Amino acid sequence: MKKRLILISNRLPFNIIEKDGKIDFVPSAGGLVSSIKSYVEKSKTLTDLSAIEPPLWIGTADVSEERFMKLHETGNLYHDDFELSPVFIPPAMYDKYYNGFCNDTIWPLFHYFPSYAKFPDEYFTNYVQANNIFCDKVLKVYKPGDIIWVHDYHLLLLPGLLRKHLPDAAIGFFLHIPFPSFELFRLIPSKWRKELLSGLLGADLVGFHTNDYVQHFLKSIREILGYDNTLRVISTPDRSVTVDTFPISIDFSKFNKASTDVQICSEKSIIKEGLHNVKVIISVDRLDYAKGLVNRLESFEFFLEKYPLHRANVTYVLLVVPSRDIITKYAETKKEIEGLVSRINGKYGTLGWTPIIYQYKPLDFKKLAGLYLAADVALITPMRDGMNLVAKEFIATRADKRGVLILAETAGASSELGEAILVNPTDHQEIADAIALSLDMPIEEQIKRNETMQQRLREYDVMKWAEDFLTQLDQKKLKQEKLKVKIVNEVIQNQILERYEKAANRLILLDYDGTLAPIAALPHLAIPDAELLSLIKMLSSDEKNEVVLISGRPVNVLENWFGNLNVNLVAEHGAFYKKRDARWLQTVQVNADWKSEVMQVLQLFTERCPGSFVEEKALSLAWHYRNAGKDLGFLRSRELINSLVEISSHLNFQVIEGNKVIETRARGVDKGSAASIWLKQKKYSFILGIGDDKTDEDLFRVIPPTEYSIRVGLAQSVSRFNLKHQKDVIALLHKLINSSVDLLID
Numbered sequence: 153m154k155k156r157l158i159l160i161s162n163r164l165p166f167n168i169i170e171k172d173g174k175i176d177f178v179p180s181a182g183g184l185v186s187s188i189k190s191y192v193e194k195s196k197t198l199t200d201l202s203a204i205e206p207p208l209w210i211g212t213a214d215v216s217e218e219r220f221m222k223l224h225e226t227g228n229l230y231h232d233d234f235e236l237s238p239v240f241i242p243p244a245m246y247d248k249y250y251n252g253f254c255n256d257t258i259w260p261l262f263h264y265f266p267s268y269a270k271f272p273d274e275y276f277t278n279y280v281q282a283n284n285i286f287c288d289k290v291l292k293v294y295k296p297g298d299i300i301w302v303h304d305y306h307l308l309l310l311p312g313l314l315r316k317h318l319p320d321a322a323i324g325f326f327l328h329i330p331f332p333s334f335e336l337f338r339l340i341p342s343k344w345r346k347e348l349l350s351g352l353l354g355a356d357l358v359g360f361h362t363n364d365y366v367q368h369f370l371k372s373i374r375e376i377l378g379y380d381n382t383l384r385v386i387s388t389p390d391r392s393v394t395v396d397t398f399p400i401s402i403d404f405s406k407f408n409k410a411s412t413d414v415q416i417c418s419e420k421s422i423i424k425e426g427l428h429n430v431k432v433i434i435s436v437d438r439l440d441y442a443k444g445l446v447n448r449l450e451s452f453e454f455f456l457e458k459y460p461l462h463r464a465n466v467t468y469v470l471l472v473v474p475s476r477d478i479i480t481k482y483a484e485t486k487k488e489i490e491g492l493v494s495r496i497n498g499k500y501g502t503l504g505w506t507p508i509i510y511q512y513k514p515l516d517f518k519k520l521a522g523l524y525l526a527a528d529v530a531l532i533t534p535m536r537d538g539m540n541l542v543a544k545e546f547i548a549t550r551a552d553k554r555g556v557l558i559l560a561e562t563a564g565a566s567s568e569l570g571e572a573i574l575v576n577p578t579d580h581q582e583i584a585d586a587i588a589l590s591l592d593m594p595i596e597e598q599i600k601r602n603e604t605m606q607q608r609l610r611e612y613d614v615m616k617w618a619e620d621f622l623t624q625l626d627q628k629k630l631k632q633e634k635l636k637v638k639i640v641n642e643v644i645q646n647q648i649l650e651r652y653e654k655a656a657n658r659l660i661l662l663d664y665d666g667t668l669a670p671i672a673a674l675p676h677l678a679i680p681d682a683e684l685l686s687l688i689k690m691l692s693s694d695e696k697n698e699v700v701l702i703s704g705r706p707v708n709v710l711e712n713w714f715g716n717l718n719v720n721l722v723a724e725h726g727a728f729y730k731k732r733d734a735r736w737l738q739t740v741q742v743n744a745d746w747k748s749e750v751m752q753v754l755q756l757f758t759e760r761c762p763g764s765f766v767e768e769k770a771l772s773l774a775w776h777y778r779n780a781g782k783d784l785g786f787l788r789s790r791e792l793i794n795s796l797v798e799i800s801s802h803l804n805f806q807v808i809e810g811n812k813v814i815e816t817r818a819r820g821v822d823k824g825s826a827a828s829i830w831l832k833q834k835k836y837s838f839i840l841g842i843g844d845d846k847t848d849e850d851l852f853r854v855i856p857p858t859e860y861s862i863r864v865g866l867a868q869s870v871s872r873f874n875l876k877h878q879k880d881v882i883a884l885l886h887k888l889i890n891s892s893v894d895l896l897i898d
């Protein structure tokens with residue numbers, strides 16, 4: 153089957169322009185566009201990707217639906233690199249969705265400008281509707297086997313919406329802007345933030361530029377949705393989602409070759425000569441308060457003040473690309489920039505020298521590359537930036553390895569470009585000193601720094617970035633495929649029954665709550681009923697069977713319920729055990745001196761969370777919150793985990809999260825070690841272990857891979873198989889008993 157890539161971003165990567173009755177596609181500027189376009193251009197030359205159909209790009213077009221349909225009749229909606237599929241969002245909705253929720257709510261918040269963020273209901277309502285329009289479009293064109301790659305903060309809900317209709321599709325999501333710390337993300341109204349995060353978890357793979365963004369996202373998922381992760385794999389009740397870093401890059405060779413282009417070199421000379429060969433500082437940014445332009449200009453002013461000898465010997469070329477200027481904060485920023493430029497030029501300029509040359513318009517590629525080549529210093533100081541491609545492009549363009557990059561430590565690119573002069577974008581003094589240092593930096597040092605950065609950018613270019621993301625998505629799907637066949641279907645069940653029937657001796661290890669009995673509101677309500685007791689009795693009365701009930705329950709409860717059955721018992725997650733007809737023993741010698749301190753913490757949380765309660769056992773303590781208010785219980789459970797993890801570093805206990813319960817137990821105790829008591833005593837020809845939560849994972853680990861470990865529910869597990877529901881366990885056990893009865897009758 154041919155695989156086709158479907159890219160989805162808010163806008164199509166082209167402006168559609170009508171000329172002489174024909175459609176012309178003009179590539180639009182912007183990080184995402186330049187990266188994907190280069191990737192697609194290059195991928196056409198690679199044999200392993202040639203099997204891929206031309207990618208399809210879905211996004212809004214910059215013409216109305218009516219106009220587009222007219223143009224479409226005369227033009228072909230196929231571009232050299234992609235097939236294009238436009239989405240039409242009614243203008244009023246687009247305004248609330250794009251200028252509203254995207255750029256007046258998410259953008260400021262995710263760039264650490266919370267006071268700029270607005271939260272009117274209509275923004276979010278329109279954001280949901282616009283995401284639904286995108287979803288309908290994708291569903292119309294989707295073919296099985298297609299790979300869906302959703303881009304950026306405009307479409308946070310889309311993966312979740314698509315997942316409802318396409319349960320098996322490969323869906324990737326990449327965020328181009330920072331993911332903020334939990335303290336900022338939580339400022340989004342509760343209902344929206346849950347929807348946004350659940351939307352993202354509709355993807356199989358979620359990518360960010362840096363490790364910090366990944367950590368922030370994982371914390372928000374843990375705190376808001378309650379899903380934990382193991383090595384960046386989040387387990388939700390029915391699927392798993394991988395989260396990873398993919399620092400976006402540039403088409404290195406395109407920029408690195410620029411200095412061999414005659415026209416680009418002549419652009420460079422025009423700039424140099426026009427500025428009378430003084431030293432040149434440049435910056436290139438979209439108009440945006442997050443790009444730190446105001447602070448940067450103030451720092452440049454401070455530099456001119458502090459270093460008067462540099463005056464008249466240096467000019468700052470400030471290129472600002474028009475963007476979102478109908479949004480108030482953007483228009484205000486533009487005004488502020490223009491005010492500062494004229495103030496600085498008025499204050500320091502002379503008849504023969506203008507300190508700042510300001511342009512508010514885009515340049516074509518050759519002019520842009522010429523500017524990079526003309527620069528002695530690139531001054532890139534965003535307050536926050538997901539990555540910042542301009543910094544990377546500047547370094548790549550300088551084949552002569554000259555020029556100095558001053559970069560804000562708050563740009564994602566700073567994690568990869570450590571040889572730049574890194575500055576705090578709010579610190580005027582530091583930036584002014586960095587400018588002076590750069591202007592005086594010896595050539596050898598410039599070359600040394602740039603060589604190292606170029607090497608890194610050459611090795612991980614935009615092509616590698618996209619390939620890396622798509623390969624990981626592919627691998628994730630393969631893993632999920634494997635996980636899928638883990639459900640105990642009829643074939644596997646027959647295999648289990650056959651092995652069971654043939655076995656001379658069998659070990660059957662069973663968890664209790666959530667496995668043999670459904671989870672009840674209060675622990676004492678989960679009493680085994682007559683049917684279950686008779687099932688266990690029959691199972692254990694077969695002399696070939698060694699049945700062990702391995703539970704987190706205390707000794708007295710298990711003794712009370714099962715003491716009169718011919719069955720082995722393990723209590724408190726493995727702390728105590730009792731062999732058939734023997735007495736209770738402690739598995740390992742551990743002490744409980746941590747309990748009193750932990751108990752104090754648990755009692756405090758019980759007081760702060762009505763409905764929650766503490767269950768005390770000999771070597772463990774459990775804080776149950778299933779009867780507490782849903783939101784408060786959850787919130788307190790997160791706080792409790794944090795408090796316990798902190799004190800567990802100096803006390804001898806571990807913290808385990810179960811189903812609406814936080815358990816603490818002595819270190820060195822687990823169900824796996826307890827199961828080993830039986831596993832070591834004999835060679836069994838059939839082993840079955842069933843459990844439903846995290847504490848059972850230790851049990852699954854000690855069961856040999858050729859035997860049967862089964863986790864109840866669909867969470868990712870080290871078990872060999874999964875059963876969907878607790879009642880399926882009872883059905884399976886009945887089948888085992890009946891098969892041996894059948895055998896006896898035969």
Ligand code: GDG
Pocket residue numbers: 181182183184186328329400436437438473513514515516517520537538539540541542545
């Ligand atoms: C978002 C994130 C992240 C700019 N002006 C002109 C021009 N450009 C090109 C640059 C560069 C791109 O646009 C700008 O990319 P940035 O990364 O600097 O910033 P954003 O547009 O804000 O992009 C950002 C990026 O997504 C990728 O994930 O790095 O953090 O905010 O490629 O060269 N190109 C031309 N003329 C211009 O006047 N030809």
